[in-house]
Amino acid sequence: xxxxxxDSDGLPADRDLYSGLMRLHVLHHAAEGSIFGLGMLxxxxxxxxxxxxxxxxxxxxxxxxxxxxxxxxxxxGKSLRKVYRATPLGxxxxxxxxxKVAEFVEELLEGDFRRA
Numbered sequence: 001x002x003x004x005x006x007d008s009d010g011l012p013a014d015r016d017l018y019s020g021l022m023r024l025h026v027l028h029h030a031a032e033g034s035i036f037g038l039g040m041l042x043x044x045x046x047x048x049x050x051x052x053x054x055x056x057x058x059x060x061x062x063x064x065x066x067x068x069x070x071x072x073x074x075x076x077g078k079s080l081r082k083v084y085r086a087t088p089l090g091x092x093x094x095x096x097x098x099x100k101v102a103e104f105v106e107e108l109l110e111g112d113f114r115r116a
Contacts, residue, residue, distance in 0.1 A: 022049055023059055024101065027094050030069055031086035060084055068093055 022044060029035050029043060041056055063069040068090030073080045086094065 018049065019059075022051070023063065024094070024097055025049075026056075026059060027063060027068055027086060027090055027097075030063075030084050031091050031094055034074070034083040034085050036074075036081050036083045063090070 025044065025047070026035070026040055029040065037053060037056055037060065040060075041051070041053065044051060044056070060069065060071075064071055064084065066089075067087055069084040070087050071082050071084050074083045075081075
């Protein structure tokens with residue numbers, strides 16, 4: 001089972017628990033501007049998600065298939081690079097997801113804030 005960075009107890013975090021957050025992270029950046037696979041791998045790694053291209057590209061393709069991302073090719077020197085941007089449907093889905101994530105985080109951390 002693939003793992004992300006360790007949680008605060010030193011236990012390995014289960015990537016399956018974070019897969020939806022990774023998708024939202026990708027969609028968030030695609031709504032801000034063009035993204036490409038290697039750049040997103042680096043961004044996700046910066047946040048502790050240790051995933052391979054074999055995990056990321058199906059995420060990108062799945063978001064594209066749902067109509068949340070649109071791909072195009074961009075010349076990068078001599079080679080072509082596939083870049084992705086959020087579609088209007090993707091932006092709408094992201095906006096709705098932000099509300100749900102905020103509600104969830106508030107509930108998830110509710111007890112933590114009372115103890116502080």
